[in-house]
Amino acid sequence: MNELQELYREVILDHNRQPRNFGEIENADRVVEGVNPLCGDRMTLYVSLDGEQVRDIRFTGTGCAISVASSSLMTEKAKGHSIDELRTLFDRVHEMLTGDGTEADVDLDEMDKLAALSGVRAYPTRVKCATLAWHALIGAISGSRDRISTE
Numbered sequence: 178m179n180e181l182q183e184l185y186r187e188v189i190l191d192h193n194r195q196p197r198n199f200g201e202i203e204n205a206d207r208v209v210e211g212v213n214p215l216c217g218d219r220m221t222l223y224v225s226l227d228g229e230q231v232r233d234i235r236f237t238g239t240g241c242a243i244s245v246a247s248s249s250l251m252t253e254k255a256k257g258h259s260i261d262e263l264r265t266l267f268d269r270v271h272e273m274l275t276g277d278g279t280e281a282d283v284d285l286d287e288m289d290k291l292a293a294l295s296g297v298r299a300y301p302t303r304v305k306c307a308t309l310a311w312h313a314l315i316g317a318i319s320g321s322r323d324r325i326s327t328e
């Protein structure tokens with residue numbers, strides 16, 4: 178394992194051990210449940226909005242280390258951003274996690290800590306673990322209160 182992979186691993190382990198923004202938001206503006214169809218693990222995302230801006234965002238649920246770390250990293254990044262900014266971020270993260278690593282690839286330096294999730298790209302069954310929180314986010318900012326699946 179090279180130095181960068183070790184750093185990514187540390188970020189995942191840290192956010193799994195001590196998830197940021199874990200818990201519910203009372204009277205959240207948006208509540209979305211995300212389900213990974215491959216394993217049945219689920220998370221619930223709570224979002225409070227201030228106009229078009231995410232004022233607060235939290236999550237609950239259980240899942241593997243990748244899904245918990247991804248939820249934690251996502252909430253940490255999303256807080257304070259506008260809905261439009263988060264749509265752009267979702268596209269970039271989705272490309273990072275599912276892209277083929279060629280010309281359309283995302284600049285990992287720009288992704289900051291989220292780059293720690295990029296390693297799942299080599300493991301198709303883990304991609305859904307990492308994208309679960311992000312699909313819930315896009316569902317929440319699109320106004321959904323429904324169940325979201327990563328399919």
Ligand code: FES
Nearest residue numbers: 216218241244306
């Ligand atoms: Fe269930 Fe990863 S194995 S979310």
